[in-house]
Amino acid sequence: MYPVAYTEYRRADAKKSYLIPYETYKLKNGLTVVLHHDPKRTVAAVNVLYKVGSRNDPPGRTGFAHLFEHLMFGGSQNIPDFDEALQLAGGENNAVTGADQTLYYDILPADNVETALWLESDRMARLKLDQKSLDTQKKVVVEEFKETCLEEPYGDLYHHLNELVYKVHPYRWPVIGERFEHIEDASLEDVRDFYYTYYRPDNAILAVAGGYDNSLIRDQIEKWFGDIPPSGPNHHRPELPEEPEQTETRRKKVVADVPSPVIYLSYRTPGRLHPDFPAIDILCFLLGSGRSSLLYRRLVRDGDLFAEVSASHNDGLDSGSIMIDARPDEDADYDEARNALFETVNELVRKGVAEPQLAKVMNRLEQHNHFKSINVSSRASELAFYAALGKPELINLELEQYLAVTVADVNRVARTYLRPELLSEVDYFCEEE
Known part of the structure; x- marks a missing residue:
């Protein structure tokens, strides 16, 4: 067991080592x-x-949000080709759509930072929205839907799982959408309304990180973004419904063209800003992240019932989950394997974790945070994300919150959230030949 003094020293040292300076303000829009x-x-x-x-x-x-990510690369009033313009400045870019936000990120030589500001401001203010662009991107997104959800084994998992977990909240469909017909039927009026509702400066975060000219950056931002109007009264952003409490186990069996049976477990947890979030994240790591995790050791390394098993933390803003993905060995009895999976989860709930296990996780967290903090792009992404939560200070405080988690905290959240009444289970079975 690691001595307490060692653990406390590491925590104090971490607090000093990874402090990232930042400043934040708002434009008039x-x-x-x-x-x-x-x-x-x-x-x-x-x-x-x-x-x-x-x-x-x-x-x-x-x-629709995913479709719109594609439309944002279709050109704007002054920039017919976003990628080409950025590449000419020595840069590269990408984007990602999630359940809660959409992030566009560019990285380029620091001397050319104003080029990226110009590019991003032009598509925020003057995106090219015409029927030709819409038709092109609808075809791309529909094809992606078919390839990833309909043609890939287990590709429709989140269609089954999300609608099992959520009954009223829009988390009940996956990011790519519930049906591709919803994208095919989208009109130009739909697209324009979405743009002027959500793609407004008062619904956005601009994060800039790196070696830019600090004496010029504020004026440059004001120059390119300051005159973009915010959302108007005709484009109200509606409130989302609150998901009712889950009070019983939910299970769905899916018979499909898959190579082998797979068990997916989802235990509902609170949203991203809940005080239990760090302890739940650590619990997931101990439960099923890597070869030293309990599920892997018990069911794969020391057993012959599973080919692979892992656990992860779904960190939605309004609600999350502890996800377990378990693939029984092809020669194993399915019912025996499933029982062993639940026995292992219940073992962690009953016996809990010990201090040496937690100490290893803490050391990995510090190492991971150190290497992540070296990357300028990661810093900008995290600052944007935390600012969207209304808590930019988490860039420097969240590691401290993680390192403050105790064995008692981890064992408490295991008992609190790994309960049958919070479980939704999707089981895939192979079609009979």
Whole structure:
């Protein structure tokens, strides 16, 4: 067992080592700006996070937020090809849509940071929205839906699982959408309404990190973003329904063209800002992340019932889950394997974890945080994310919150959330030949 003094020393040391300086302010149009200046860097990252995800898809238009991510690369009034313009400045970019937000990120030489500001501001203010662009991107997204959800084994997992877990909240459909017909039926009017509702500066975070000119950056941001109007009264962002409490186990069996049976377990947990979040995250790591985790040791390394098993933490803003993905060995009896899986989960709930196990996780957390903090793009992304939560200070405080988690905390959240009444289970079975 690690001595207490060692653990406390590491925690105190971590608090000093990874402090990331930043400043944040708002433009008059509501755009939140977060700046992290690092003069030693020769590159800069410019990230724009819009507080819109699949949870905000309009009724009967699921997958719309994902479609819009594609439309944002279709050109704007002054920039017919976003990628080409950024590449000419020595940069690269990408985007990702989630359930809660959509993030666009650019990285380029620090001397060219204003190019990225110009590019991002032009598509925020003057995105090209015409029928040709819409038709092109609808085809791309529909094809992606078919390839990933209909043609891939287990590709429709989140269609089954999400609708099992959620009954009223829009988390009940996956990011890619409930049905591809919802995308096919999207109109130009739908697209424009979505743009002027959610892609406004008062619903966005601009994060800039790296070696930009600190004496110019605020004026540059004001120049390119300051005159973009916020959302108007005709584009109200509706409140989302609150999901009722789950009080019993839910289970769904899916017979499909899959290579082998798989068991998916989802235990509902609170949202991203709940005080239990760090302890639940650590619990997931101990339960099923890597070869030293309990599930792997018990069911794969020391047993012959499972080919692979893992656990992860789904960290939605409004609600999350402890996810377990377990693939029985092809020669194993399915019922025996499933029983062993639940016995192992229940073992952790009954016996809990010990201090040496937690100490190993703490050391890995510090190492991971150190290497992540080296990356300018990661800094910009995290600053944008935390600012969207309304808590940019978490960039420096969240590691401390994790390192403050005790064995008692981990064991408490295991008992609190790994309960049958919070479980939703999807089981895949192979079609009979």
